[in-house]
Amino acid sequence: MAADLARLRPDLQVLSSGAAAEFEQYEHLGVFRTFKQAIGKAPADLASLVESLEALPLGRERTSALRKARALAGRVLKQQDAISALLRDTAEESLLGIDLTVASAGGAGKPRLEVALSAKWSLRTDRAQDCVSQGAKLVSQRRGRMPHFAVVTMEPRPAMLRILADGSGAVDCVYHLDLPALEHAVRLEAAAATAARWPPLETFERLCAQRRLRDYDELLNEVRRI
Incomplete structure (x- = not known):
């Protein structure tokens, strides 16, 4: 994914496993x-x-x-x-490592963090909470503009996706690496269900309608706009 984004915008700094203190909005975290x-x-x-x-x-x-x-x-x-x-x-605030960062030149100082991504191949409740915690810290500890913070995943279960996408706003959205394939699979399961209403389909449709769940291609568009 890092190589994909770097090819898309070679003028930006795309790194895997970055630390927030390496960027303009969070460099004060390294002072202590x-x-x-x-x-x-x-x-x-x-x-x-x-x-x-x-x-x-x-x-x-x-x-x-x-x-x-x-x-x-x-x-x-x-x-x-x-x-x-x-x-x-004295308590020292810490940030979890950021899986992938996209930054622009910050003038004479450190680069400005534009996009911060947490990459999770699949989700568990504890992994989802890590993402929410990271997003909340990025919000509260920044000095300057908030970067776009999102989760990229291949998680197929709408109930697990809802844990992140239905959050308090600490996570901007969830990007799915193949949302069309997931939609096809969810609708097949809904058609095979005996009940008239299948809650996972309703959850999936709501998350998509609210744009809390998006396709990976939209992340590429987000990076293009920087």
């Missing part, structure tokens, strides 16, 4: 992790400085420099304890 990595280097750097000063020839300047360096190291260690407690007690 970067801070933790950077702050941990200070004690080691100061220890190295003290060792370098101790190797200098004896003299008044060496003694003065060592005194200042050791005092600074003591203050940094106290600050480090406070920072460690803060980091330990």
Whole structure:
């Protein structure tokens, strides 16, 4: 699918297994992790400085420099304890990995995320909830325009498709890789059913009428419009 979209729009950045923090609207999510990595280097750097000063020839300047360096190291260690407690007690928001991303150039900064896709060959209840959770986080944690977030699947059961397509709006829509074939199969099953009304067919027709369930070709059109 990534290769398909990349051929369609070679001017866009199409990647598999992307992290939201790599894009303009979500780059702030990486600040906390970067801070933790950077702050941990200070004690080691100061220890190295003290060792370098101790190797200098004896003299008044060496003694003065060592005194200042050791005092600074003591203050940094106290600050480090406070920072460690803060980091330990502060919740860090995380995003699930995005299966496929389509991004445009973001000027001098990071690329702008235009389309984020969760790819599920089939659906289980827990997989569907992962998609909803990911969409909700993309909505709440963004700074800037919301990317088009959708699920791409081959799931054949209308009841499972409804879990995603009937959601609260965290998922824009569900793209089916072969919606015409699925429609044909659902109508065949409905015709063979003994009841006058077959709920799976009603669910399928409603999802399509509301455009909550769409064919994969419509995803291609969405990418063309970027």
